[in-house]
Amino acid sequence: MDLSHRTVLIVGGTSGIGRELARRFAAAGSTVAVGGRNPQALAELAQEGFGTISIDVTDSACVEAARDAVLARYPELDTVVTMPGLMLLEDLRDPAHYEAAATMIDTNLLGTIRVIDAFTPHLLHRGAGTFVTVTSGIAFLPFPPMPTYAASKAAVHAYSEALRAQLDGTGVAVVELVPPAVATAGQEKVNPHALPLDDFAAEAMDLLSQTPTPREILVKGVLMHRWAERDGTYDALVTQRSQALTMLPGRS
Template sequence: MKLTENTILVTGGGSGIGLALAQEFRKLGNEVIVSNRSQERLKKARAEGFATYEVDMADPASIDALAKQVVADYPSLNGVIQNAGIMQTENLQAGNSQQVQNDTIAINLLGPMRLNSALVPHFLKRDRAFIMTVSSGLAFLPAAMFPTYSATKAAIHSYSQSLRYQLKDTSIVVQELAPPYVQTTLTGEHQASDPNAMPLAEFVAEVMSILKNKPEAREILVERVDFLRSAESKGVDAYYDFFNSFNDQMTSAMAGAV
């Protein structure tokens, strides 16, 4: 992707990684539009000078309305960063995770897919365009206490490959951003100050450096996520040993945080 002269929609752009990316892309001279479900976060984004749109990424009608309105208001739109998402723990023994599962799949997986479907016809008319999906390091090594979140991110990774292949002879570049554990409020306020998480500013700086040096990178992987991305390359037995060790450590860490 070209880092300048774009008009970009950032979903989930009212906080965390989404807002930080919106700020960085605007610094480069891009026109950046922010969407979010939270009115409070949209208000803060507007205070920074961003154009904002309210959207519920779990609602197909809301997504369709967003796409139509943004394209109408910004015919130059040629990029989307699919950052919106939720992450919640689940106890699969309790049998009460259905609502969390429904919401997570709707927002994290179906939402980006629906928005891409709505925007691709417009992007195909542009001389150049890009779609940046946002998966996670947990797409490659799931966190057992976040089973549906991890599953949706694995699905986004798979979907991104198929989308990229189908669009390979068009003007649309498809890139996948796979963050590690970053200091945001995705799982709650505690995460924003967790010393085990990557500082948000450091993460975004590395992402922008990757995009500058490898503008056509299929996967945008900061160094801290490499151990997750390469987990399966260890072989089946070693992978499962690593999976168990990783989740044992995460369970202990979460228990200590409570």
């Protein structure tokens, strides 16, 4: 993918990985707009020179209105990065976890689908463009304290595969970005081995810039997650990661 002279929308890009990707796309020469719900973060990004758009991916009408606003300002939009990623701990022994589960599915999975649905007609009409979906290493190697987050990201992976097959031959590509734990927004507290954000972003952008663009953007730090079943390490790693269940209240 040529990272220069693209017109990119990053939905869910007001912090962490998304914000860093916005900066790196812009540094490569692309025009970048960022969508999200945090007014303060959007104002900060506007001060950096990014286009900004308020969007709540759990609200279909809001997503459609945001699409119309984006396309009015950026009719040449050719790249949509969709990365809603609400991450909550859940104790599956407590039925009260259901509310958190429903919220994550609505945000992470259905939010991704709403954004893709909103922009598919535009990219199909152009006959060229790229969707970048964002999943997680946890989609392939569960982290037991975050079961629905893992399930939602595994679902986005499967959806991305199907979307790619359905758009084959249209000129619209589907690329899946699969981050490991990255040291943003408290991740360093959950996982002291989280990959530094700069290292992740540099490697991810390097992979994105390859020709042809890989179907999955897999930095070295996520390979153990992605290929655990193939490599025969899955069961041992899940057992190891289950030790983190002590993070849940009342567990020890």
